[in-house]
Amino acid sequence: MSRISTDEVARVAGLAHIALTPEEITRIAGELDVIASAVAKVSEVATPDIPATSHPIPLSNVWRADVVGPTLDRDEVLAQAPASEDGMFLVPQILQED
Amino acid sequence: MNELLARTALDLAAALRAGEITAVELTTACLDRIEALNPRVNAFLHIDREGALATAAEVDRRRGAGEELHPLAGVPIALKDNMVTRGMPTTCASKILEGWLPPYDATVVDRIKAAGLPIVGKTNMDEFAMGSSTEHSAFGPTRNPWDMEHIPGGSGGGSAAAVSAFMVPLALGSDTGGSIRQPGSVTGTVGAKPTYGAISRYGLVAMASSLDQIGPVTRTVADAAALTELVGGHDPLDSTSLNAPVPDLGQAVARVAGAGRLEGLRVGVVTELSGEGYQEEVLASFTATVDELRGAGAEIVEVSCPSFDYALAAYYLIMPAEVSSNLARFDGMRYGIRVEPGEGPVTAERVMAATREAGFGDEVKRRIILGTHVLSAGYYDAYYGSAQKVRTLIQRDFDRVFADVDVLVSPTAPTTAFRFGDKIDDPMAMYLNDIATIPANLAGVPAMSVPCGLDGQGLPIGFQVIAPAHADLKMYEVAALVETLVEDVASACPAATWEETL
Numbered sequence: 298m299s300r301i302s303t304d305e306v307a308r309v310a311g312l313a314h315i316a317l318t319p320e321e322i323t324r325i326a327g328e329l330d331v332i333a334s335a336v337a338k339v340s341e342v343a344t345p346d347i348p349a350t351s352h353p354i355p356l357s358n359v360w361r362a363d364v365v366g367p368t369l370d371r372d373e374v375l376a377q378a379p380a381s382e383d384g385m386f387l388v389p390q391i392l393q394e395d
Numbered sequence: 396m397n398e399l400l401a402r403t404a405l406d407l408a409a410a411l412r413a414g415e416i417t418a419v420e421l422t423t424a425c426l427d428r429i430e431a432l433n434p435r436v437n438a439f440l441h442i443d444r445e446g447a448l449a450t451a452a453e454v455d456r457r458r459g460a461g462e463e464l465h466p467l468a469g470v471p472i473a474l475k476d477n478m479v480t481r482g483m484p485t486t487c488a489s490k491i492l493e494g495w496l497p498p499y500d501a502t503v504v505d506r507i508k509a510a511g512l513p514i515v516g517k518t519n520m521d522e523f524a525m526g527s528s529t530e531h532s533a534f535g536p537t538r539n540p541w542d543m544e545h546i547p548g549g550s551g552g553g554s555a556a557a558v559s560a561f562m563v564p565l566a567l568g569s570d571t572g573g574s575i576r577q578p579g580s581v582t583g584t585v586g587a588k589p590t591y592g593a594i595s596r597y598g599l600v601a602m603a604s605s606l607d608q609i610g611p612v613t614r615t616v617a618d619a620a621a622l623t624e625l626v627g628g629h630d631p632l633d634s635t636s637l638n639a640p641v642p643d644l645g646q647a648v649a650r651v652a653g654a655g656r657l658e659g660l661r662v663g664v665v666t667e668l669s670g671e672g673y674q675e676e677v678l679a680s681f682t683a684t685v686d687e688l689r690g691a692g693a694e695i696v697e698v699s700c701p702s703f704d705y706a707l708a709a710y711y712l713i714m715p716a717e718v719s720s721n722l723a724r725f726d727g728m729r730y731g732i733r734v735e736p737g738e739g740p741v742t743a744e745r746v747m748a749a750t751r752e753a754g755f756g757d758e759v760k761r762r763i764i765l766g767t768h769v770l771s772a773g774y775y776d777a778y779y780g781s782a783q784k785v786r787t788l789i790q791r792d793f794d795r796v797f798a799d800v801d802v803l804v805s806p807t808a809p810t811t812a813f814r815f816g817d818k819i820d821d822p823m824a825m826y827l828n829d830i831a832t833i834p835a836n837l838a839g840v841p842a843m844s845v846p847c848g849l850d851g852q853g854l855p856i857g858f859q860v861i862a863p864a865h866a867d868l869k870m871y872e873v874a875a876l877v878e879t880l881v882e883d884v885a886s887a888c889p890a891a892t893w894e895e896t897l
Binding site: 306 | 590743746749760780784786821
């Protein structure tokens with residue numbers, strides 16, 4: 298039985314902002330199924346008494362002084378943008394008209 | 396081949412300091428070979444002749460003026476194309492970043508520039524460092540200089556091929572699940588992943604942040620030590636950077652290489668990483684090397700790390716989860732390409748989806764989709780949470796066995812280089828290639844691959860040394876010992892006899 302359906306792949310692709318074709322959705326669902334079967338293995342040993350480790354070394358927050366420092370050059374940054382105007386990134390319409 | 400290119404980075408550095416050769420002469424030799432061979436090997440995505448020669452000329456001028464320079468000043472280096480270089484293209488081998496010129500330098504790049512090493516170019520890789528064969532590059536695969544029909548490993552196949560083909564003596568790679576060590580193993584080069592945090596990741600385009608590490612790719616252990624000393628150490632720009640000085644790796648390596656022994660060394664052979672699924676010749680070469688270590692006075696102990704059997708599964712939950720989060724930034728809004736949808740309204744959301752569809756390759760999409768699924772509501776605890784528990788078990792296994800032994804050893808990869816296309820349609824077969832390298836990434840411990848022999852087809856085999864966290868010095872000592880005990884593999888690469896005019 299497939300663990301990741303084509304519907305789930307299509308839903309997740311939407312969340313991930315990737316416009317997959319129907320052929321890609323079918324192919325990826327099949328490929329992910331192989332992986333999903335393998336990762337079911339993890340639950341064999343992940344018992345409630347074992348704490349989760351999110352990072353290989355203990356991390357503590359790192360602060361810096363709240364002072365103005367050098368920043369990236371605006372023109373250099375905007376020169377790499379797909380579109381810019383008046384010293385700002387130019388992006389497509391974000392809100393629909395309705 | 397120009398005879399200079401057969402020499403190690405440290406030899407070349409000494410010759411430069413002694414005034415026997417100039418940095419311009421050396422850099423020109425590297426660039427000429429790269430430009431002649433790259434159409435066949437495809438190790439480089441970008442070659443910077445002008446920039447590298449300008450750095451070399453400046454080093455020669457300053458040295459001529461009697462200035463005290465870094466010991467490696469003037470020795471050329473190549474960088475994997477996921478380290479950002481100001482004004483030099485950085486693509487991560489992805490169409491989504493084609494033509495991008497970063498506005499800043501990664502910390503490792505900054506340190507290399509400050510030390511005066513000419514950067515000859517950026518090396519090919521699997522797209523966004525996802526793969527074990529460099530077949531997932533958007534700009535074509537890299538070929539293995541040992542046999543052009545075979546893969547050079549991945550994701551750092553470009554760096555490994557560049558070094559093994561004598562195009563450049565030094566390169567940097569990045570290792571998330573073995574992407575420095577596995578290419579090292581299949582190209583007969585030395586590759587090291589230091590303790591997590593020992594080399595800054597600032598300016599490394601992130602794949603899976605809790606696993607990624609930058610490290611050296613070289614032909615000798617001593618060269619790897621020298622390069623690590625140059626780029627390692629605390630970086631205030633990276634909040635995960637260790638606040639500890641870099642140990643004197645070079646001195647330790649020289650001492651062990653001179654003595655040919657390491658007194659009181661206890662070596663653990665990991666049962667789970669040297670049995671089923673490993674090519675017979677790989678195991679035979681590994682066992683012979685372990686015997687050499689025993690002969691050199693090491694005590695060999697068989698150890699078991701049962702949780703390692705779960706490492707691959709845990710990795711393939713944690714890694715894509717972090718991938719899906721890290722790669723969200725490639726959306727066609729601020730840098731990289733922008734693609735508008737073929738039909739319908741041109742909204743930001745639809746432009747992002749069209750851009751990511753067109754810009755990412757299949758393996759990247761596959762991992763982003765899996766990661767988004769893993770992190771989505773209802774699956775998070777069962778998948779991601781369980782995988783993080785396996786990480787705890789792996790750390791406990793390491794802690795337990797390192798109470799008894801100084802280092803662990805295993806073959807670096809289960810097989811020698813496979814042929815192009817053999818595994819590209821089977822993700823699990825491809826992923827199994829990283830089975831021996833992944834546990835070190837999950838636990839953040841240092842690990843490196845040293846060549847230890849050849850198989851029947853004449854393809855190289857790698858020997859992996861794993862040390863406890865912060866014991867990189869011990870790892871380098873053992874790697875140096877292995878290097879003195881086995882035949883020189885790197886120099887046997889067929890590329891040593893290639894002429895640039897072929």
